[in-house]
Every structure is written in C-alpha cells, then in structure tokens.
Amino acid sequence: METYDVAIIGAGMSGIAAGIRSAHFGKKVCIFERHYAPGGLNSFYALDGRKYDVGLHAMTNFVKPGVKAAPLNRILRQLRIRREDLNLSEQKRSRIAFRGTDLKFSNDFGLLESEIDREFPDQVDGFRKLVEDVQGFDDSRIDYPYESARERVQARISNPLLEDMIFCPLMYYGSSTEEDMDFGQFVVMFKSIFLEGFARPFDGIRGIIKLLLKRYREVGGIRRMNTGIAKIEVVEGRAERLILDSGEEVKANIVLSSAGLPETDALCSEKWLGNSESEPGxxxxxxxxxxxxxxxxxxxxxxxxxxxxxxxxxxxxxxxxxxxxxxxxxxxxxxxxxxxxxxxxxxxxxxxxxxxxxxxxxxxxxxxxxxxxxxxxxxxxxxxxxxxxxxxxxxxxxxxxxxxxxxxxxxxSWRMRGAIYGSARKYRTGVTPISNLFLCGTDQGFLGIVGSMLSGIAMANAHALR
Ligand SMILES: Cc1cc2nc3c(=O)[nH]c(=O)nc-3n(C[C@H](O)[C@H](O)[C@H](O)COP(=O)(O)OP(=O)(O)OC[C@H]3O[C@@H](n4cnc5c(N)ncnc54)[C@H](O)[C@@H]3O)c2cc1C
Incomplete structure (x- = not known):
C-alpha cells in the first residue's frame, strides 16, 4: 500500500498551497482531487470554444510589493512565487450601489473615506473610529472569541443605510453566516476589500492555477486527479487509511482536508461532529x-x-x-x-x-x-x-x-448545499478530534483566493511540518 507523509484532499487553492509548502520541505505529498480539473471553487472551463472562470471576480488583498506583512506578499514569499508571474492588474474602481446612494471605492482607501464624507457627513468620524477598530484587531490570532460584527459596527455607525452599505460587499465576498458575521471575519474582509483592494490577471484564474501547479511539480509534489477520497478509515482516533473512489487504499501520516467540515466528517468511518455542527452552510x-x-x-x-x-x-x-x-x-x-x-x-x-x-x-x-x-x-x-x-x-x-x-x-465541488463559503462553524486551528486529520481552506475560516492559499500554508506549517 502506498504511504505518504502528507495526503491532501482537494486540489483547490488551499490544497495546492498546502501541497507546495509541505513538498518544499521534503515531504512525500499527494493531492487527491475528485474532479478532472484543478482549482476547486476557483477553477476554469471551456464552453463552445470560449474560456470561462468558475468563480473569479477579483482577487482581493491587493497591495503594492513592499508591504511585507500583507497576506498577498506573505503567500508569495512562503510559496516562493515571483509576484510579476501573477500578472495582476488593479481595479479601476468599484461601487456599492443602493437605491439613490452610491459609494465608490478603489485600491486607494481615501476614495471610500471621501465618498462617505460626501454622502454621510455626520457619520464620517464614526467611520474613522471603525477603521481604527479594524486596524487595532489582531487577526493573526486564531483563537479570538465570537463577537457580533453588527454590534461592533453599530457602536460606531448610527445610520442603518451606511451600516448596510459597509456590510454588503463584506458579506457577499466572505460570510458563511446569515445577516451578521463574526467581527474577526469582518476585519479580515474589511482589510482585504477596502484597505487592500481588488486586482485581476488578464487571462483569468487559469494563469494562477498553472503557476501554482508548476511550482508544486518543481518541489516534487504528486497529484492524482479524478481520484476522490471515498472514506477515511479511522482506527483508535487516527486516520489509518484513505479509501479512494476506485477502492484502492493508501496510507498517510498526516491528512489535510480542504473538502469542508461536514463533508470531511461524512468521509470518516467514525463521525466526530455534533448534530448542530454537521449542518452544512x-x-x-x-x-x-x-x-x-x-x-x-x-x-x-x-x-x-x-x-x-x-x-x-x-x-x-x-x-x-x-x-x-x-x-x-x-x-x-x-x-x-x-x-x-x-x-x-x-x-x-x-x-x-x-x-x-x-x-x-x-x-x-x-x-x-x-x-x-x-x-x-x-x-x-x-x-x-x-x-x-x-x-x-x-x-x-x-x-x-x-x-x-x-x-x-x-x-x-462536492460542497454540501453548494455552500461556497462553507459551514457556519469554522475550525480555526484546523485540529479535528482525529489526531492526524486537519482541515484547511474554507472551513478553517479563510476564504477567497488569497485567504484559502494562506490557510493551506498556515495549516501545512502548523500540522504537516511540525
Ligand atoms: C462563483 C464563485 C465566485 C467566487 N469569486 C471569488 C472572487 O472573485 N475572489 C476570490 O478571492 N474568491 C472567490 N470565490 C471564493 C473562492 O473561490 C474560494 O473561497 C476558494 O477557492 C476556496 O478554496 P478551498 O481550497 O478552500 O476550497 P475548494 O476550492 O472548494 O477546494 C476543495 C477541493 O476539494 C475537492 N474535493 C471535495 N471532496 C473531495 C473528495 N472527497 N475527494 C477528493 N477531492 C475532493 C473539490 O473538488 C475541490 O477541488 C468565489 C467562489 C465561487 C464559487
């Protein structure tokens, strides 16, 4: 039976990033992907001779090259990918359009601030305090307790229209919960959309995926497409064997799953999620x-x-x-x-x-x-x-x-209920009750292209490279 140091479930953004990071440090890594195409929720396809992206609107988190601590630049450093190879171009501008009120924004945060000053002059001081709250929140910690973002925002913004206009992009681009979100997730989304910004490669997502896969090959990673994981055989609290859709069995010391929280639990021969947690998004x-x-x-x-x-x-x-x-x-x-x-x-x-x-x-x-x-x-x-x-x-x-x-x-994507942002419950440490099984990607709590890659890297660092 083939044995790997690290088996990764899913060749989406988080799985590939986790694979590069693990293989880079000499681990024998295999990514198992049920689909024939890589990229997961951010894949690509052709229809009647035309190229389409599955998901890509924009890559969030765009910053200039020098901003060392920013997620985008951290990812590039950790994966050893040259920034120019992403071939990114910045947005011209974007807009939050509610009936009768428009707020424009761009990668220059000053535009949004001046738009709020123009449309909501009595709210702009509160908005500036909210920005201070966001900047003062340590989102690198993964163990922060839940706080209602609505309550935190209402403490600064008293106009419900402006409150909704701030929430609309952040929820649409990254909330797995209805009507309200965790303040920590609000901070991550606020930074990635308003304080950082949008960019896009000319040719869509395919260039980024090809670049990641090339890197993965260069560091010796193995990838098996059309090869789903049908079952994780759990013995004495350990993922002992992975049973593939074909019936073939493989072993791995560490298993990283990007399939989602309820989806991963459903694969295990011993279930570990409670009823309320196993509810899909x-x-x-x-x-x-x-x-x-x-x-x-x-x-x-x-x-x-x-x-x-x-x-x-x-x-x-x-x-x-x-x-x-x-x-x-x-x-x-x-x-x-x-x-x-x-x-x-x-x-x-x-x-x-x-x-x-x-x-x-x-x-x-x-x-x-x-x-x-x-x-x-x-x-x-x-x-x-x-x-x-x-x-x-x-x-x-x-x-x-x-x-x-x-x-x-x-x-x-085999995501239950087609819930793009996954389950309402996130496992921020990636740790599951199965001692060698960890989550990465969407249900570890990091979303979007940059977020999911960051998650793959962080979970590989924490669990596969210990
Ligand atoms: C329509 C749409 C628009 C989006 N727009 C943007 C955008 O503009 N900007 C942005 O940053 N993000 C966007 N996103 C979100 C972004 O695509 C996701 O957050 C991110 O790609 C999630 O990556 P992941 O690795 O966590 O999960 P996934 O991409 O879901 O990867 C999981 C992989 O696991 C595979 N898998 C599942 N079960 C099994 C199994 N049992 N065995 C083997 N393989 C399995 C799946 O096939 C999949 O490839 C969009 C998503 C969608 C769908």
Whole structure:
C-alpha cells in the first residue's frame, strides 16, 4: 500500500498551497482531487470554444510589493512565487450601489473615506473610529472569541443605510453566516476589500492555477486527479487509511482536508461532529455570465470593475424564499481592470445573487432548465437598474451565456448545499478530534483566493511540518 507523509484532499487553492509548502520541505505529498480539473471553487472551463472562470471576480488583498506583512506578499514569499508571474492588474474602481446612494471605492482607501464624507457627513468620524477598530484587531490570532460584527459596527455607525452599505460587499465576498458575521471575519474582509483592494490577471484564474501547479511539480509534489477520497478509515482516533473512489487504499501520516467540515466528517468511518455542527452552510448563490460581441466600454459600462447592489429598504443576506433573491447582488465586469495588455474584443458581465439551494435541488431536469431560462432576464434587469443607462438589448445582443446554481456548485465541488463559503462553524486551528486529520481552506475560516492559499500554508506549517 502506498504511504505518504502528507495526503491532501482537494486540489483547490488551499490544497495546492498546502501541497507546495509541505513538498518544499521534503515531504512525500499527494493531492487527491475528485474532479478532472484543478482549482476547486476557483477553477476554469471551456464552453463552445470560449474560456470561462468558475468563480473569479477579483482577487482581493491587493497591495503594492513592499508591504511585507500583507497576506498577498506573505503567500508569495512562503510559496516562493515571483509576484510579476501573477500578472495582476488593479481595479479601476468599484461601487456599492443602493437605491439613490452610491459609494465608490478603489485600491486607494481615501476614495471610500471621501465618498462617505460626501454622502454621510455626520457619520464620517464614526467611520474613522471603525477603521481604527479594524486596524487595532489582531487577526493573526486564531483563537479570538465570537463577537457580533453588527454590534461592533453599530457602536460606531448610527445610520442603518451606511451600516448596510459597509456590510454588503463584506458579506457577499466572505460570510458563511446569515445577516451578521463574526467581527474577526469582518476585519479580515474589511482589510482585504477596502484597505487592500481588488486586482485581476488578464487571462483569468487559469494563469494562477498553472503557476501554482508548476511550482508544486518543481518541489516534487504528486497529484492524482479524478481520484476522490471515498472514506477515511479511522482506527483508535487516527486516520489509518484513505479509501479512494476506485477502492484502492493508501496510507498517510498526516491528512489535510480542504473538502469542508461536514463533508470531511461524512468521509470518516467514525463521525466526530455534533448534530448542530454537521449542518452544512445555508448560503448559496447563482451566477449568470453574459458575453457580448463588443467591449462593455462601448456600451457605456467601462468604469466599474465590481458593483455590489441592493434595492431593498434593508440589505438582507440570507437564503431567500424564492429560487433567486433579486433585491441584491454583485456585478462583475472583468475588462474594467487596468490591464497593461490589449483590449477585450468581447464584453463579459457576471451577476451573482443569493439563491435557495432547496428549491433548485427539488426541480426535475426539465423544470430546472426552464427555471434557469426564466431567471436569466430577471437577474439581468435587476442588475441593470444599478448601472448607467445603456442601449444594450438583452438577451438579443448576448452572444454566449452560462449560468450556475447552487446545485452546479454542489455537483462540481462536492460542497454540501453548494455552500461556497462553507459551514457556519469554522475550525480555526484546523485540529479535528482525529489526531492526524486537519482541515484547511474554507472551513478553517479563510476564504477567497488569497485567504484559502494562506490557510493551506498556515495549516501545512502548523500540522504537516511540525
Ligand atoms: C462563483 C464563485 C465566485 C467566487 N469569486 C471569488 C472572487 O472573485 N475572489 C476570490 O478571492 N474568491 C472567490 N470565490 C471564493 C473562492 O473561490 C474560494 O473561497 C476558494 O477557492 C476556496 O478554496 P478551498 O481550497 O478552500 O476550497 P475548494 O476550492 O472548494 O477546494 C476543495 C477541493 O476539494 C475537492 N474535493 C471535495 N471532496 C473531495 C473528495 N472527497 N475527494 C477528493 N477531492 C475532493 C473539490 O473538488 C475541490 O477541488 C468565489 C467562489 C465561487 C464559487
């Protein structure tokens, strides 16, 4: 039976980063991935000859090269990857758009501050104090106790509209809990989106994944694709053997799982999660990807990289009663980053909205397809009302289209309920009751491209390289 020093479940961002770090220090490492494609929630695919990213809107946490302690630069140092190889371009600007009130922001934090001063002059001092709270919070500690972010923000901001406008991007890009979030997670998201910022590689996520896999190969890592872990055989509190989907068995001294908390527990022959913890995350999303025959600049949409919109009186971040919540969402226009390379010959608009997993899951195939068709124009109209007036006729001018629902995410990532941000409960130390089984990635509590890579590195350092 093959024996590894470290077996990693999942070739997503956290799994690959953990693999590079472990193999770099001479460990015999194998990443087992059930999908044929690497990248997990941030993978890529082709449809009718066109390239698509699964998830990428923007990479958060963008900072300039010299900021040593910043997550992005820490990752690059630990993985020994050259920054220029990421080929990142900064956003032009983004926007939080609520009915009648807009706040623009960019990678220059001063823009957001001045926008708040313009729209909410009586709140700007409170906002500055909130920024001090964020900067004073030590998010490198992993054992901080839960605090309600809503309560912490309300202590500084008395205007509910501004409160909701601050929460909307942070929740959409990284909250696994409805309506409120842990203040520690709020701090991580606030820094990564507002104090640091957005960037994107010209060619999407594939360049970053290829770069990571090249690095992994160079340090001797082994990768087995189309090879899921079907079961973790637990004997006397240890992960004794991994049983692959094919029935083959392998052994590993350390197992790092990026499959998720309830998902990893479900693989174990002895269950260790209590009933409330084994509940999968409640938040799922749908995304439409519309491609047009010319650049969005030509349609007058050439400014905003990301728009977080909300039309409801109060911003609601929860699983909706209907298949899709049209009140709020995120619009991403990938061409609106400051690319050094050429122009985009086609325009792409991605729109993400909250979605109800249970309903999408209940539809038989024909109904599922019809529901997608019927939600497509509604999602477009909801998003369009927050964008500059345009002559664009939809769907007539749309030359290609794709859409995913919570069941698509579940089908391709094996994440229960298609919960992109995982379980409400996070295991921040990565430690499980199984002595040699550790979590990394989303359910260790770090999300997004940079967060999940940081998690893979931290968990490899703490548990595989002890
Ligand atoms: C639509 C969408 C948009 C997003 N937009 C952004 C964005 O703009 N910016 C950003 O920073 N982040 C974004 N994210 C979030 C980001 O993609 C994730 O937070 C991050 O990729 C999670 O990485 P991970 O390694 O923790 O988990 P995953 O990517 O889920 O990796 C886990 C891997 O484990 C594999 N696996 C599961 N079970 C098994 C098993 N039993 N055996 C073997 N393999 C298994 C899965 O196939 C998967 O490849 C987005 C995600 C989605 C879905």
């Amino acid at each position: 409640k938040l799922s999303f749908t995304e439409t990807i519309s491609t047009f025959g010319k650049s969005m600049k030509e349609f007058g949409w050439g400014e905003d990289a990301i728009v977080f919109f909300n039309g409801a009186k109060r911003f609601r971040y929860r699983s909706p009663e209907s298949p899709v919540d049209l009140e709020s969402g995120v619009i991403c226009i990938p061409e609106n980053f400051d690319y050094a390379e050429g122009e985009f010959s086609e325009g792409v608009v991605r729109v993400t909205c909250l979605a109800n997993y249970r309903l999408w899951k209940s539809y038989p195939e024909d109904r599922y397809r019809n529901e997608k068709e019927s939600w497509r124009p509604k999602i477009w109209e909801a998003a369009k009302s927050f964008m500059p007036e345009t002559e664009l006729a939809y769907p007539n001018e749309c030359i290609a289209f794709d859409m995913f629902t919570p069941t698509t995410v579940e089908r391709y």
